[in-house]
Amino acid sequence: MSKKVKIGSCYIGGGEGVKVQSMTTFKPSDIDNTVNQIKLLENAGCDIVRFSILNEDDAKAIKIIKNHVNIPLVADIHFNYKLAISAIENGIDKIRINPGNIGSEDNVKAVADAVKAHNVAVRVGSNTGSIEKEFLSKYGKNEVSLVESALKNVAVLEKHGVNDIVISVKASDVKLMIKSYEYLASKTDYPLHLGVTEAGTEHDGIIKNSIGIGSLLSKGIGDTLRVSLSADPVKEIEAGVSILKALDMYDGFVRVVACPTCGRCEWDCMAFANKVNDLCKTAKTNLKVAVMGCVVNGPGEAMDADLGIAGGKDCAVIFKNGVISKKIKIEDIESEFIKELKNCLK
Amino acid sequence: MSKKVKIGSCYIGGGEGVKVQSMTTFKPSDIDNTVNQIKLLENAGCDIVRFSILNEDDAKAIKIIKNHVNIPLVADIHFNYKLAISAIENGIDKIRINPGNIGSEDNVKAVADAVKAHNVAVRVGSNTGSIEKEFLSKYGKNEVSLVESALKNVAVLEKHGVNDIVISVKASDVKLMIKSYEYLASKTDYPLHLGVTEAGTEHDGIIKNSIGIGSLLSKGIGDTLRVSLSADPVKEIEAGVSILKALDMYDGFVRVVACPTCGRCEWDCMAFANKVNDLCKTAKTNLKVAVMGCVVNGPGEAMDADLGIAGGKDCAVIFKNGVISKKIKIEDIESEFIKELKNCLK
Numbered sequence: 001m002s003k004k005v006k007i008g009s010c011y012i013g014g015g016e017g018v019k020v021q022s023m024t025t026f027k028p029s030d031i032d033n034t035v036n037q038i039k040l041l042e043n044a045g046c047d048i049v050r051f052s053i054l055n056e057d058d059a060k061a062i063k064i065i066k067n068h069v070n071i072p073l074v075a076d077i078h079f080n081y082k083l084a085i086s087a088i089e090n091g092i093d094k095i096r097i098n099p100g101n102i103g104s105e106d107n108v109k110a111v112a113d114a115v116k117a118h119n120v121a122v123r124v125g126s127n128t129g130s131i132e133k134e135f136l137s138k139y140g141k142n143e144v145s146l147v148e149s150a151l152k153n154v155a156v157l158e159k160h161g162v163n164d165i166v167i168s169v170k171a172s173d174v175k176l177m178i179k180s181y182e183y184l185a186s187k188t189d190y191p192l193h194l195g196v197t198e199a200g201t202e203h204d205g206i207i208k209n210s211i212g213i214g215s216l217l218s219k220g221i222g223d224t225l226r227v228s229l230s231a232d233p234v235k236e237i238e239a240g241v242s243i244l245k246a247l248d249m250y251d252g253f254v255r256v257v258a259c260p261t262c263g264r265c266e267w268d269c270m271a272f273a274n275k276v277n278d279l280c281k282t283a284k285t286n287l288k289v290a291v292m293g294c295v296v297n298g299p300g301e302a303m304d305a306d307l308g309i310a311g312g313k314d315c316a317v318i319f320k321n322g323v324i325s326k327k328i329k330i331e332d333i334e335s336e337f338i339k340e341l342k343n344c345l346k
Numbered sequence: 347m348s349k350k351v352k353i354g355s356c357y358i359g360g361g362e363g364v365k366v367q368s369m370t371t372f373k374p375s376d377i378d379n380t381v382n383q384i385k386l387l388e389n390a391g392c393d394i395v396r397f398s399i400l401n402e403d404d405a406k407a408i409k410i411i412k413n414h415v416n417i418p419l420v421a422d423i424h425f426n427y428k429l430a431i432s433a434i435e436n437g438i439d440k441i442r443i444n445p446g447n448i449g450s451e452d453n454v455k456a457v458a459d460a461v462k463a464h465n466v467a468v469r470v471g472s473n474t475g476s477i478e479k480e481f482l483s484k485y486g487k488n489e490v491s492l493v494e495s496a497l498k499n500v501a502v503l504e505k506h507g508v509n510d511i512v513i514s515v516k517a518s519d520v521k522l523m524i525k526s527y528e529y530l531a532s533k534t535d536y537p538l539h540l541g542v543t544e545a546g547t548e549h550d551g552i553i554k555n556s557i558g559i560g561s562l563l564s565k566g567i568g569d570t571l572r573v574s575l576s577a578d579p580v581k582e583i584e585a586g587v588s589i590l591k592a593l594d595m596y597d598g599f600v601r602v603v604a605c606p607t608c609g610r611c612e613w614d615c616m617a618f619a620n621k622v623n624d625l626c627k628t629a630k631t632n633l634k635v636a637v638m639g640c641v642v643n644g645p646g647e648a649m650d651a652d653l654g655i656a657g658g659k660d661c662a663v664i665f666k667n668g669v670i671s672k673k674i675k676i677e678d679i680e681s682e683f684i685k686e687l688k689n690c691l692k
Contacts, residue, residue: 023606023608024608024609025607025608025609025611026609027609028609050608051608051609052608052609052610053609054609054610058609076608076610078642127643127646128646128647128650129643129644129645129646129647129650130642130643130646131646141650172603172647173594174560174564174592174593175564175593175594178564197605197643198603198604198605198606198636198638198643198647199604199606200602200603200604200619200623201602201604201619201620201623203552203584203585203588204588204591204592204602204623205604206549206552206553206556207552207556207560207585207588207589207592208592210552210553210556210557210560211556211557211560211561211564211589211592211593212560214520214553214556214557214558214560214561215557215560215561215564218520218521218524218557218561228606229606230604230605230606230607230615230616230619230620230637231606231616233606236606238549239549239553242549242550242553243553243557245550246520246550246553246554246557247520247521247557248519248521256546256547256550257518257544257546258544258545258546258547258551258576259543259544259574259576260369260544260545260574260575260576260577260579260582261371261576262369262370262371262396262397262398262422263370263371263372263373263374263397263398263399263400263404264398264400264422265371269576270576270577273546273547273576274547274576277546277547277550290544291576292544296424296476297473297475297476297543297544298475299475300473300474300475300476300477301474301475301518301544304474304475304487
């Protein structure tokens, strides 16, 4: 099991639930927009949010933003060690920084001292665009150079007594990303932050992230995740939450099982499945609901759910807890089933 | 490596490319709608299409549909062995049937004889709704009972001399689906048809299928796939193709790497990435294009692409084949980069 690292009010690693992250798209000094966006992200299920700190105004904004939101904040800082210290002094919960790119040993020590004094966590990481030159020339661009780059930065922090570390090794190539995290997991006990970087636009980006992050989580690798999309960050959170739900790593939601329908289906099962899905979307109840189109796979799946329906030509059967509850006319599906569903959701 | 099975004009297994499948939503006897839908699916990248055969009219329609489309056809048949024989005699390329549910040994023999006489392939499979009772009571609902159910049906076919078999073990639970195919792959050399069954509505269904199918493909398991969604089947094909692209298992397409943008980004990188994506969507060229927002990860990723751009505050840099090609003003990004892109796509 990975080491447990405290990030403000929550934990990453050590068997805690996998935390879902995103990143805001406004400059933190644009406080109103940043706070509003973070609230939307929180509402969608975001556990931890990150933003880029580009200057002192951004760093000072942290203190104000923190008063208006509920989730831990992470500052993304590159090159400038003074901004890192300023972010820490202004109350940031975690910084994402590579000690290798903030200059001298003294700079690193100054940041490490601030990190320790304020009990702030650090994420270090490499991605295919930032592999250290020595490893790039030694190994080429692969899982070894990605992991060695990250671990070199970890070693620098450890040398200065910093131990609350989270590591990432992101690639935009999904196969490389999977191999890199597998290799990293074999070499460290620090919690891992999963992500496919620069995954692209929404549709294909969700697919790339689902394959990469999902493969790893299903093997027990990963403690926090960020789905990276060229789209509204709320979409990143929705996708991240759905990945966790798909792998039974999310507590309190309704799992809707619905058949894709085919020529066998004699009623508008697809529209009804979408309606059921919408009704269940925000429910926090642990429940499995099946909406099935026909008699081939229908009864089996419907019986396996807490509440299920299998439609036929003229009639449909409602299943509750694995047994037939009621046979109804096909035209009564909506009224009867929705009534049952609402009872279950209460 | 899996055995190679011929399905009409294409092959499944034996190191051939992974084939993308979907299923029509009309009855085959509704010939016009079925043909139109198959053409839309072909156009989206569908390699093989399946439909349910419910009666003799559907079976007879196969002959006519076959004349109007270019991809192999699969008949989904349950319970009725006569319909299976009729589908075969009407020119179907593959049938999806479980010999365990078509009745007597004589019925099975009659179907097997037709299959062999017409060189038709067979998919057999189990899913969580149709596990054989003997295995359900012996093992419960798990990967063993799913796989044993499928293999029992395979053995029945083999006994009658049928060897062109494709196997599936679908579950709507992604973790169970992954485990089941892993177990199945360890026990058979027949090609495997991957799918998460009853995956639900579009957003979450794509995520479940991407995790399940993508995990297995990344481990070298799977020869054909169907993304199952409660949505337009064209969406199933688009998602299936994107899964293959994400894993470099698809030939001839433009890989667009785009950054998710953050507070560091000083120009509208996201809108531009979407524009680039749209331009590249139908291109059949093998090309990697990177659209990056800033100087942190930008140059690294852009240099790694065949054509890349990294934007900054006032200017941007175009990279070609790993080296800087041109420094341009930020307002000229669109005209300059699109010109270069169109040249590459020619």
